[in-house]
Amino acid sequence: MDTKREVPSIQNIPIVNELKDVFPEDLPGLLPAREIEFAIELAPRTAPVSKAPYRLAPVDMKKFVTQLFGHYEFLVMSFGLTNALAASMDLMNRVFKKYLDKCVIVTSTIFWFTSRTKEEHVERLxxxxxxxxxxxxxxxxxxxxxxxxxxxxxxHMVNSEEVLVDPANIKAVSNWERPTTPTELKLIKDYDGGILYHPGKANVVADALSRRDLR
Structure with missing residues (x-):
């Protein structure tokens, strides 16, 4: 990881510096009301479940006290997180609905837009x-x-001129040393393939046999 990479400044990026309110350091307030709200409706005149309150075992309590601070991992995915990527993708699809398949591409983790010229990129940004x-x-x-x-x-690496294979995906193959010994050459030959042409009448006979069923 290159820790010396210069962090870009929002003031130096055209168009972005004019609409920098999209990139606040902190959220400006509570999230606005959305079109779809979620709620759990309780049935009227129902009694609570008759069950003893949960108690933590002393052994687990000791572990819990010593692990109040640190990094945690979900052993079971929380229900609220299972559809986070799908919900985000659905939201982006609705926000950029009229630009999809034209200049905006939305995936589960990222969305981007493309342009053919600098002027077009300014407008789309x-x-x-x-x-x-x-x-x-x-x-x-x-x-x-x-x-x-x-x-x-x-x-792949995509630019305005060509589409190339990502060098990171073929790094191992690119770093292979050239085979020199008979054993190494034989290993390469085992994975080699080709189309062999048989000279002479061999192809004529094969062609005649292939046409025999058509009569």
Whole structure:
């Protein structure tokens, strides 16, 4: 990891510096009301479940006291997190509905937009940021990248001129040493393939046999 990489400044990025309210350091307030609200309706005149309150075993209590601070891992995925990626993707699809398959691509973890020219990119960048601001959606600036000439997509590097295989995916093959011994050459030959052409009448006979069933 390159820890010396210069952190970009929001003031130095065109268009972004004009709509920097999309990238606040802290959320400006409570989340706005959404179109879909979730609630659990309780049946009237129902009694609580008759069950003794849960008590933590002394052994587990001792572990709990010593682990109040630290990093934790979900052993069982919380219900509130299971659909987080799908919900985020659905929201982005609704926000950028009229731009999908035109300039905006939405996946479960990221969304981006593409342009053919610099002028078109300026216009589309402004459209995207204004749409986020209009829906009161915010982004973390350090996790965003702008004005890229090359992007990584589905294991390939895509730019305006060509599509290349991501060098990271073929690094092991690229670093192979050239085989020199008979054993190494034989191993390469085992995975070799080719189309062999048989000269002479061998192909004529095969062609005649293939046409025999057509009569």
């Amino acid at each position: 402004r459209i995207v940021l204004e749409a986020l601001m209009r829906e009161k959606l915010y982004a973390k600036f350090l996790k965003c990248e702008f004005w890229l000439r090359e992007v990584q997509f589905l294991g």
